[in-house]
Amino acid sequence: MATKTIAGKTVQVNDEGFMTNPSEWSKEIAVEIAKEEGIAELTANHWKIVDFCRQAGANGGKAPTLRQITTSTGVSTKEMFALFPKGPAKKVARVSGLGKPEGCV
Secondary structure: OEEEEEOOEEEEEOOOOOEOOHHHOOHHHHHHHHHHOOOOOOOHHHHHHHHHHHHHHHHHOOOOOHHHHHHHHOOOHHHHHHHOOOOHHHHHHHHOOOOOOOOOO
């Protein structure tokens, strides 16, 4: 398993750059991953989604789908694409320290 240093902490990642151990995640790591994904700043709306994904991942063991996120948070698909452009489910899963969501290519 590969490792990567993010926000001064060495974490385990897979070959696509997704963290493989969600317990290694921190808000500082989330901020750095967001920057790598082209998101300059995580706003309150970003954190609402990240927090939901972290909780869903802890309960279900995997990253939620885009539909699960929009249904549960009340954030529309259009808003998701504005917050996490070009593949929101995949990007929010990376920022949340979760694996790649099912159904993402």
